[in-house]
Amino acid sequence: MRRPFVAGNWKMNLTLAQGKALAAAIAADCPAGDSVDVALCPASPYLLPVKDAIAGSGVQLGAQNAYFAAPGAFTGEIALDMLLDVGCQWVILGHSERRQFFGDTDALINKKLIAARQKGLGVIFCVGELLAERQENRTEAVLETQMAGGLADVDAAMFEGVVIAYEPVWAIGTGVTASPEQAEAAHLYLRNWVRSHYNNAAADQLRIQYGGSVKPDNAAELLSQPNVDGALVGGASLKPEQFLPIIQAARGIVK
Ligand code: PEP
Numbered sequence: 001m002r003r004p005f006v007a008g009n010w011k012m013n014l015t016l017a018q019g020k021a022l023a024a025a026i027a028a029d030c031p032a033g034d035s036v037d038v039a040l041c042p043a044s045p046y047l048l049p050v051k052d053a054i055a056g057s058g059v060q061l062g063a064q065n066a067y068f069a070a071p072g073a074f075t076g077e078i079a080l081d082m083l084l085d086v087g088c089q090w091v092i093l094g095h096s097e098r099r100q101f102f103g104d105t106d107a108l109i110n111k112k113l114i115a116a117r118q119k120g121l122g123v124i125f126c127v128g129e130l131l132a133e134r135q136e137n138r139t140e141a142v143l144e145t146q147m148a149g150g151l152a153d154v155d156a157a158m159f160e161g162v163v164i165a166y167e168p169v170w171a172i173g174t175g176v177t178a179s180p181e182q183a184e185a186a187h188l189y190l191r192n193w194v195r196s197h198y199n200n201a202a203a204d205q206l207r208i209q210y211g212g213s214v215k216p217d218n219a220a221e222l223l224s225q226p227n228v229d230g231a232l233v234g235g236a237s238l239k240p241e242q243f244l245p246i247i248q249a250a251r252g253i254v255k
Pocket of ligand 1: 171212
């Protein structure tokens, strides 16, 4: 059984006041014991205030990145211990914006992922192809490379705390969404990848989020696909009137 999981990636957006108000609005509608897992991933300066705003609700806290090393001389970086210290349950790793703009390679993502799992932090591991790669029919090859690289030396026990987010880069922040069929095909490929590299239980339990211009009007159809277990939401997670209907669309879906 896979509980749906909807996460909001706020990226480098919002003021402190806006973040607190948004988190409170989401928390008010997501009680503890809800049928859907919900996480908010604010920018690091807002982790603590958001933690306070969601206290007592069913909403979980996530970060957008972390460094793999132990605390020390790494100016500008954030240690996994620090994320745990402020109450994070999740960290997003391998987001395409990290890959594109900040040099996060598969090897670096792999180090971060292993370190996060060793600390017991849940990982939302993002994979996805560029538009040119899809047009050249290389989607599966790209996913294979990203999965093999990001999950190198990750054994089945460590993999248990990993959620995969399939995020076609051409759909992120563009308003262009993968069709339900395109999303389902990629998710099925990813689940089968896990089946062949780990085992049936790991594949059957794995939650795979879709990310890329998820909105209230396309969420239900995407989430109804057999292998779509949730959503990683960017732009639409910044407004309660858009994010709450997406969460609502995920409620009650158990696969
Ligand atoms: C994302 O950045 O993870 C994302 C899916 O963004 P958007 O929903 O804005 O496309």
